[in-house]
Amino acid sequence: MNTAYYSLWLQSSQLRTAIILTSAVLFSVLCALALIATAGVPITTALTAFAEGAWGSPYVIGASINRSLVFALVGMGFILADRANLTNVGAEGQIAVGGIVATAVSLYSGCAHLPDGLSYGIPMLAATLAGALWGSIAGVLKAKVGTNEVISTLLLSFIAVWVLYGCVQSEALLKQPMTDGAALPESLPIPDSTQIPNIFISSGFGLHLGLIITIILALILLVTMKYSRFGLRLSAVGLNPQAAKRAGMQVASTIIIALAISGAFGGLAGALMLQGDQQSLKAGFSSGYGFDGMVVGLLARGSISGVFIAALLFGFLRSGGINMEMVAQVPSAIVLVVQGVIILTLAGTSIWLSGSGAKK
């Protein structure tokens, strides 16, 4: 290729971002293939199983997309906080809090008997608010005491995950009443009417209403970040809090609101996982989804379309990986290794990316 063209390519930051991201993903895929080969599973068997699990039928495509929605919500929350130069690493805990509240409200508030829409809408809303409250703790600490939000969201995350553990271990809380001595540490299944209903039922995709909610939220977020005064305030606080303060902006409340909204996305993601997919609360229910979602947010480099692309990548990767383990006996640990490689490769290439996100 002509060198002049080549330098022009590199100057186009979007293209460069795309090239670097694609190479990083390709590198990770190569690592995966090498690992599968060393595990003694024929590559074609493994890949067929992966493809079948990820996009083999309308139903599994729907399942992959439903999974992606959780990552997309967490990712959106991450980039919103990131705009104000805040790193929310607490999505794992916010998902847990959302899951706990969605379960409790679904089971014990009489929601099940409410008219359609309210019966599943109220638990979702409650979970969202709970996530917002959980996220705002870190916001208040940052604004009032100056606590590094990375540390506080990480600690809050662990607290929430263990609170979830406690909730499903205790019959006084959410653990299902003991039947014959061998009841699992999980909650009762939530009533059918509190589950998020499927859409496009005749298509066989098994997509749930969360898809539409996520798309609407994405549009709202897009408009908010691009055109609203709040979006401007976020960027101003992110770029230079001192200058924002001198310009008369409410820096403290912006920080609190940003982390609250970021947490709200996590809480809603928890509701989606519970009410859309799992139906009963278990201890390991949020395992890793919050951290994956954070990586999705990071990959997106501030762009909402980027969030969706990365979320789909992770959603299909998870679905395919699960099937690869079940059908082709490829250890799921390989999927973990590949994910680790993807995260590290992308983290490592971050200084060469000049994306639109407010990255330092």
Place this chain on the structure above:
Amino acid sequence: MMTYELAAIFLGSALRLAAPLLLAATGELVSQKSGVLNTSVEGMMLTGAFLSAYGSWLTGSPTLGLLIAMIGIIPLSLLQAFLSITLRSNQLVTGIGINILALGGTTLAYREIFGARSNMIVPGLDKWTPFGLGHGTLIGDTIFNQVWLVYLGLVILILTGIILRYTTLGIAINAVGTAPRAVDQSGLSVAKIRYGAVLFSGIMSAAAGSLISIGDIHTFTEGMTNGIGFLVIAAIIFGNWKIGRTTLACLLFGAASSLQFQLPLLNIHVPTALLIVLPYLLALLAVAGLIGRQTAPTALTQPYQRS
């Protein structure tokens, strides 16, 4: 009733459970002092636990196993250092990546090597009662009868405290974590000091992991560190980045874990989750300023870029 015997058993088990925290915290504190929040301590402990169990099984010598773990962790530490220091990646993200990689990698390697012989017992580190301290007595046999690595860890902890406080190296490490630019301008290399700190953290994490696998239960199980690495980070936050307070925090957290096993013996029923969550809650209260003023190194999590 809390008898004399139960109290001694409690103290012994608290020290045993605190020991891996103490070892890993010694390294992690140095890393954080230098400005690198090494969240991969969890994955490094797990890798250390695996490597020492494998090494001990392979050579028949637990001491060699420990050595293999401490050497084998170096590439992983260098990866963490290279990504977060040279390539200036987000330290948390690299930490998460390494933790996932370590969980997947050790699980895969364990099944590959041990296969059906899962949870196979491997030779473990010897216990030692220092200077015959109360040997044969209740105190000697319950409290002071620990794996020798615990005592070595305490010596390293004290040495690290002295180095951080009284030597030029210690001052340089502190300075890199608070004012990297000034250090750079004084002619010292920010990157070299941080690389060293992360490497030290990795080696100490590997030793801590070894204490869990070949020091305690003499086998490896998948994901056996189970969040202890994050407890280490909580201990440092609770300890306000001071070595004495961090040590106390580790002992306190060790005691809290030990209560899980002791309270049922006394017929006291406290939910396990409450005891597990306690350290994180205390750390959160500490950073919230409710337990004294907390001062993290100002450059913590900030990559340094020469301009």
